[in-house]
Amino acid sequence: MKIGVFDSGVGGFTVVRELLRLIPQVPIVYFGDTARAPYGTKSRRTLVEFAMEDARFLMEHGAGMIVIACHSAASTATDELKRCLDIPIFDVVSPSIEQACNLTKNKRIGLMGTRATVSSGIYAEKIPKKLPGARLFQQPCPLLVPLVEEGWLKGRETRMIVKKYLRPLKNQQIDTLILGCTHYPLLKDVIREKAGKRIKIVDPSLEVARQVAEEINRKKALQGSDQLVQEIPHRFFVSDLTPHTEDIVASFLGMRVRLERI
Amino acid sequence: MKIGVFDSGVGGFTVVRELLRLIPQVPIVYFGDTARAPYGTKSRRTLVEFAMEDARFLMEHGAGMIVIACHSAASTATDELKRCLDIPIFDVVSPSIEQACNLTKNKRIGLMGTRATVSSGIYAEKIPKKLPGARLFQQPCPLLVPLVEEGWLKGRETRMIVKKYLRPLKNQQIDTLILGCTHYPLLKDVIREKAGKRIKIVDPSLEVARQVAEEINRKKALQGSDQLVQEIPHRFFVSDLTPHTEDIVASFLGMRVRLERI
Numbered sequence: 001m002k003i004g005v006f007d008s009g010v011g012g013f014t015v016v017r018e019l020l021r022l023i024p025q026v027p028i029v030y031f032g033d034t035a036r037a038p039y040g041t042k043s044r045r046t047l048v049e050f051a052m053e054d055a056r057f058l059m060e061h062g063a064g065m066i067v068i069a070c071h072s073a074a075s076t077a078t079d080e081l082k083r084c085l086d087i088p089i090f091d092v093v094s095p096s097i098e099q100a101c102n103l104t105k106n107k108r109i110g111l112m113g114t115r116a117t118v119s120s121g122i123y124a125e126k127i128p129k130k131l132p133g134a135r136l137f138q139q140p141c142p143l144l145v146p147l148v149e150e151g152w153l154k155g156r157e158t159r160m161i162v163k164k165y166l167r168p169l170k171n172q173q174i175d176t177l178i179l180g181c182t183h184y185p186l187l188k189d190v191i192r193e194k195a196g197k198r199i200k201i202v203d204p205s206l207e208v209a210r211q212v213a214e215e216i217n218r219k220k221a222l223q224g225s226d227q228l229v230q231e232i233p234h235r236f237f238v239s240d241l242t243p244h245t246e247d248i249v250a251s252f253l254g255m256r257v258r259l260e261r262i
Numbered sequence: 263m264k265i266g267v268f269d270s271g272v273g274g275f276t277v278v279r280e281l282l283r284l285i286p287q288v289p290i291v292y293f294g295d296t297a298r299a300p301y302g303t304k305s306r307r308t309l310v311e312f313a314m315e316d317a318r319f320l321m322e323h324g325a326g327m328i329v330i331a332c333h334s335a336a337s338t339a340t341d342e343l344k345r346c347l348d349i350p351i352f353d354v355v356s357p358s359i360e361q362a363c364n365l366t367k368n369k370r371i372g373l374m375g376t377r378a379t380v381s382s383g384i385y386a387e388k389i390p391k392k393l394p395g396a397r398l399f400q401q402p403c404p405l406l407v408p409l410v411e412e413g414w415l416k417g418r419e420t421r422m423i424v425k426k427y428l429r430p431l432k433n434q435q436i437d438t439l440i441l442g443c444t445h446y447p448l449l450k451d452v453i454r455e456k457a458g459k460r461i462k463i464v465d466p467s468l469e470v471a472r473q474v475a476e477e478i479n480r481k482k483a484l485q486g487s488d489q490l491v492q493e494i495p496h497r498f499f500v501s502d503l504t505p506h507t508e509d510i511v512a513s514f515l516g517m518r519v520r521l522e523r524i
Contacts, residue, residue: 036298046502142412143414149404152405157423239308240304
């Protein structure tokens, strides 16, 4: 059983990092659609097309389950993928909604995300269903992805921009904040500082990795543990490759890996 | 004769704006590859593939000449397009090099651009050929495109980031600055303020439009002017379309136009 993970680019490596930590023995096949990245500015129709192609690519490379590590794709294309594909589909959105609803005390939840994620409306639809009376306050943050990719993780400009994006959410007295993009965990320190101690932060990369690890461990218990331990190495595919891509992946993963351009 | 203009996204509308001003009677067919935008972070190989597809699409829609309005594509794919396609190819890079070499007194020229444009090395190669002894100082500015697309054209964060990017160029005592990306003309006021009066600014959208207009006017003189005035309307295609795309185009063009998703 291979875990297939896809993202618009390299942000999904924050999910890979957590999977390697939790279930290092399970082979991963990754696809980052760097030639068409980012997804966060694109329309619903285009995102569904891209997500379907990405998932099929991973299945052709042996994935027996799919993790949609891109929030923009998860927000718009999860249902479509579940309907069309005959393997388990995990996504970064559902477990972070679960966790946010568990953590909040005042039922006021904030979301930072790309424009596509915010306009999908998926969080606003699902959170009140999960936790009646809960309210969601959303902030599109299109500059955070380029700031992370530029490597400006702690600079003065970054702190100002994070503060500016957080202000309307803090004004709404949120007590829980979902980092609705796989790039944002790299800004967790600045976000935590500007959000203040009162606000609990939900990191979806961590949440989805936990969910996948539970599923894998449950299967292992059923099948006997050795069957899942194989010699197949992890494979990391991208649709475009620059030297800068390799540097960003190293910063996301904390180590250098071989990237294969398709 | 239709003028075909392509760009990675909507930045090329700064070229369209100048063409409409200079030669309003000539029909334009535009293609913005918004589904795969931006190009500025992508590899040479991928850019050449994309540029070839974009140019062919425009030719299928009747373009008799092509303007590569994307600096990243112009920097990496112009030679390839000229070799493979049998129609005149214009690009934003060549006329801005020409103009910068005309304007500089101290032979110290600065370039702001995307990562792809800077690493193409095309300016560094061509400028000393055009003007012996001239030196080029380059600064990749990956945050400026998202700042423009966010509509933060004059905010405090934008001014700080522009200042930060300009500092190394000013330290090199440049007297001429090329805005090496079609998005940057929208930041011209802030860039002019932070660059100071001593530095002359080259706007490639303007330069390439002038070059195209000269060519069209020359052909008109040869063929008799009426032949070029046709009833065909302009057409603006994009590979992805969101409501935000339409807003950005309106801000680039100063008016709303109908965008067609391919």
